[in-house]
Amino acid sequence: MNQFIQMFKPKTKTQTTTLFAWALIAPAALCMFLVVLWPLYETFRLSFTNSNLGTLMEGADFVGWENYEKVIGGRKFPAIVTRTFYWMFLSVGLKVILGLIGATLLASNIRARGIFRALIMPPWIVPIAIGCFGWLWLYNGHFGLLSSFAEMVGITNGPFSFLAYKQSAFYSAVVTDVWIGTPMVSLFFLAAIQGVPKDLYEAAYVDGASRWYRFRRITMPQIMPTVISMALLSAIWTFNSFEIIWILTEGGPRGATTTLIIDTFKTAIFSYKFGAGATRAVLVCLLLGIFSLIYLTVLGWLGKKYGYAGVQK
Amino acid sequence: MMDKYSLLHKIGIYTSIALFITFMLLPFVEMFIASLRPLTHLFSRPDIPLGETMSFVDFMSRFWSDKMSFQAYRDMWVTVPQLPRYIFNSVFLASAVTAISLCFVVPAAYAYARFNFKGKSVSLTLFLAVNMFSGAVLLIPLYKLLRMYGLLNTYWSMIIPGVAFLIPQGIWLLKTFLEKIPYELEEAAFVDGASRLYTLRRIILPLAVPGLIVVGIAIFIGAYAQQFLFAITFNQNRDYMPLPAGIFEFIGYQDVLWNEMMAASLVGVLPVLLIFLFMQKHLIAGLTSGAVKE
Numbered sequence: 001m002n003q004f005i006q007m008f009k010p011k012t013k014t015q016t017t018t019l020f021a022w023a024l025i026a027p028a029a030l031c032m033f034l035v036v037l038w039p040l041y042e043t044f045r046l047s048f049t050n051s052n053l054g055t056l057m058e059g060a061d062f063v064g065w066e067n068y069e070k071v072i073g074g075r076k077f078p079a080i081v082t083r084t085f086y087w088m089f090l091s092v093g094l095k096v097i098l099g100l101i102g103a104t105l106l107a108s109n110i111r112a113r114g115i116f117r118a119l120i121m122p123p124w125i126v127p128i129a130i131g132c133f134g135w136l137w138l139y140n141g142h143f144g145l146l147s148s149f150a151e152m153v154g155i156t157n158g159p160f161s162f163l164a165y166k167q168s169a170f171y172s173a174v175v176t177d178v179w180i181g182t183p184m185v186s187l188f189f190l191a192a193i194q195g196v197p198k199d200l201y202e203a204a205y206v207d208g209a210s211r212w213y214r215f216r217r218i219t220m221p222q223i224m225p226t227v228i229s230m231a232l233l234s235a236i237w238t239f240n241s242f243e244i245i246w247i248l249t250e251g252g253p254r255g256a257t258t259t260l261i262i263d264t265f266k267t268a269i270f271s272y273k274f275g276a277g278a279t280r281a282v283l284v285c286l287l288l289g290i291f292s293l294i295y296l297t298v299l300g301w302l303g304k305k306y307g308y309a310g311v312q313k
Numbered sequence: 314m315m316d317k318y319s320l321l322h323k324i325g326i327y328t329s330i331a332l333f334i335t336f337m338l339l340p341f342v343e344m345f346i347a348s349l350r351p352l353t354h355l356f357s358r359p360d361i362p363l364g365e366t367m368s369f370v371d372f373m374s375r376f377w378s379d380k381m382s383f384q385a386y387r388d389m390w391v392t393v394p395q396l397p398r399y400i401f402n403s404v405f406l407a408s409a410v411t412a413i414s415l416c417f418v419v420p421a422a423y424a425y426a427r428f429n430f431k432g433k434s435v436s437l438t439l440f441l442a443v444n445m446f447s448g449a450v451l452l453i454p455l456y457k458l459l460r461m462y463g464l465l466n467t468y469w470s471m472i473i474p475g476v477a478f479l480i481p482q483g484i485w486l487l488k489t490f491l492e493k494i495p496y497e498l499e500e501a502a503f504v505d506g507a508s509r510l511y512t513l514r515r516i517i518l519p520l521a522v523p524g525l526i527v528v529g530i531a532i533f534i535g536a537y538a539q540q541f542l543f544a545i546t547f548n549q550n551r552d553y554m555p556l557p558a559g560i561f562e563f564i565g566y567q568d569v570l571w572n573e574m575m576a577a578s579l580v581g582v583l584p585v586l587l588i589f590l591f592m593q594k595h596l597i598a599g600l601t602s603g604a605v606k607e
Contacts (some may be wrong), residue, residue, distance in 0.1 A: 025425075027417050263471070
């Protein structure tokens with residue numbers, strides 16, 4: 001026994017460091033293993049079974065690729081995938097653009113900017129669901145502010161329920177998602193902008209560079225790493241965004257706001273088809289993984305070509 | 314000099330900021346107005362002949378009347394007797410998640426910031442990859458896991474998943490802060506014979522306080538803002554429901570008491586909102602000093 005312990009005793013300083021480092025990481029790693037990795041494996045396993053409410057705790061029958069064939073071959077599946085990616089690109093694009101505008105505004109040297117910074121934060125801090133209740137009322141056709149305003153200005157004739165029609169429900173959900181995501185993005189961009197060394201701007205100013213030129217040639221390249229990583233994180237969160245759509249429309253009307261994650265939740269939790277739900281969950285992970293890889297590869301390539309310092313690492 | 318704006322610039326900046334903030338606060342304003350209006354007024358529509366547009370007076374009458382009162386703020390405590398409990402649960406859950414997450418995050422972030430060791434970049438990438446798997450994807454096995462250990466319908470059923478999904482972000486954020494603390498300080502302590510744990514406790518942690526505050530706030534917000542999904546899936550017990558799940562039940566009622574629902578929502582988030590408005594300076598200052606650069 002003693003010899004056995006001796007075998008694992010660190011012999012060099014590097015080994016001691018490695019051991020110590022891993023000892024520090026172990027609790028977090030263990031937690032990840034239990035709550036993320038094991039469920040991930042379990043999802044993968046379930047996706048090949050016909051598990052449902054009755055067979056959740058005992059074994060379910062192994063059905064091979066049947067679930068995958070059914071999901072991918074499903075009539076609605078291509079539309080759902082397209083919609084999910086459209087939802088993600090549109091929403092993340094708007095969040096990044098609005099975030100950049102917001103961050104630039106809040107970084108400008110004006111009076112009372114502390115108050116302005118505080119005032120944009122509520123959508124981020126307040127529970128997502130609560131913010132959605134507010135939007136639910138705003139979008140209400142008969143009694144909501146937006147519909148009445150549109151009526152008064154003359155855009156619509158009579159009450160208009162934003163969440164009742166396919167197109168408007170989808171874009172309404174996007175607006176709400178952007179509303180919730182923008183403050184955090186702005187704040188991180190603001191932090192990045194403030195981290196840019198001041199002397200760069202001064203040098204450019206002395207050389208007569210305009211404000212727009214300084215933004216384009218100094219601010220943008222300097223904060224690019226933050227923009228790139230924030231956009232990816234935001235894309236992943238938006239792809240997986242559940243609460244907003246669920247509270248506003250539950251995926252309706254007639255599936256117009258059903259993204260992959262809503263479809264997964266509906267199949268698994270509402271219809272208790274755990275096997276089929278797990279299959280969708282696996283596909284979500286797969287699609288997100290592929291997307292992230294492409295994103296990082298393309299940006300890495302762009303970075304090399306155009307010299308944005310981002311993305312390595 | 315460089316930061317001086319012309320009058321036109323100033324007008325542009327202030328207008329844009331006003332628009333931006335209007336967008337950010339509009340739902341809250343609407344919620345507040347709705348909470349003040351009695352139900353009868355809330356559900357009334359001015360009679361507008363077909364084909365005619367609504368006049369400004371009609372428009373304003375929808376959102377302003379002398380019948381407005383704070384009645385809903387009194388009634389809601391009767392309609393939702395558990396409201397104080399929901400508010401407490403929300404704050405308690407978020408605080409518990411923050412405290413537990415930090416216990417996991419601090420040692421791990423320290424290891425990543427300070428040491429070079431085998432498997433460092435691989436494991437760090439794996440941690441970041443966890444971000445890809447949101448709770449919604451892993452609901453089924455998580456449900457199974459929690460049921461196996463008899464944790465369904467307890468606080469733990471919401472704390473455990475909350476902690477797990479916030480650890481990676483916490484490590485990522487705190488690592489950038491810890492990397493800024495000069496290594497010489499630790500070396501000096503080593504030379505004086507301090508142990509590694511002692512150094513972490515007595516030298517690194519005190520210096521990392523601003524970073525810890527930012528990471529703590531970020532985790533708290535994450536935990537506070539995203540309680541809904543786990544709450545509606547893993548917990549049926551009203552005593553443990555956080556605010557959003559509790560109020561969501563309103564929508565299920567036959568006649569939704571919108572004004573009281575809005576009042577309850579606003580009162581429910583007020584404590585946390587106020588704390589953050591006072592903390593936001595630290596948050597921005599901390600984020601900037603840590604300069605989140607990948």
